[in-house]
Amino acid sequence: MMNTPYGKEIRKLRIDKGLTLKALADQLGVASSYVSAIEKGRKKLTNPFVENVVKAMCLSTDEEKLIWDAAFQSQSEFTIDVSNSNEQARSAVAMLARNFGSLPAEKLDQIRKLAADVD
Numbered sequence: 001m002m003n004t005p006y007g008k009e010i011r012k013l014r015i016d017k018g019l020t021l022k023a024l025a026d027q028l029g030v031a032s033s034y035v036s037a038i039e040k041g042r043k044k045l046t047n048p049f050v051e052n053v054v055k056a057m058c059l060s061t062d063e064e065k066l067i068w069d070a071a072f073q074s075q076s077e078f079t080i081d082v083s084n085s086n087e088q089a090r091s092a093v094a095m096l097a098r099n100f101g102s103l104p105a106e107k108l109d110q111i112r113k114l115a116a117d118v119d
Contacts, residue, residue, distance in 0.1 A: 004041040004074035009067055010053060011039045017057060027056040045074055 003011065014024050021039075025032040028049075037043040050071045054064050082090045096111075103111075 006074035009070040
């Protein structure tokens with residue numbers, strides 16, 4: 001299996017920081033085979049894992065942004081917690097989820113721009 005964007009980025013940062021696979025795994029409290037599987041895209045990537053890598057590798061703000069961007073590009077599914085959301089928000093999320101696969105590129109660009117404006 002090919003490395004994911006996240007796998008490529010974490011491997012590059014790990015090597016740049018002089019960390020072996022085992023050294024990073026030890027800092028994360030996981031097996032080196034697990035880190036290797038994440039790097040190669042054979043294991044599902046989770047946000048807590050990304051957070052732990054950011055802390056363990058003492059990443060700069062720019063490096064952290066790179067790794068999060070790569071993580072989001074590598075994920076094949078996302079979960080949105082709507083338990084504390086109002087009905088309007090719940091409806092919007094449900095509608096997006098139902099229709100996501102059939103949205104044309106220009107609509108996806110509009111959604112990206114709308115979401116980016118929230119910051």
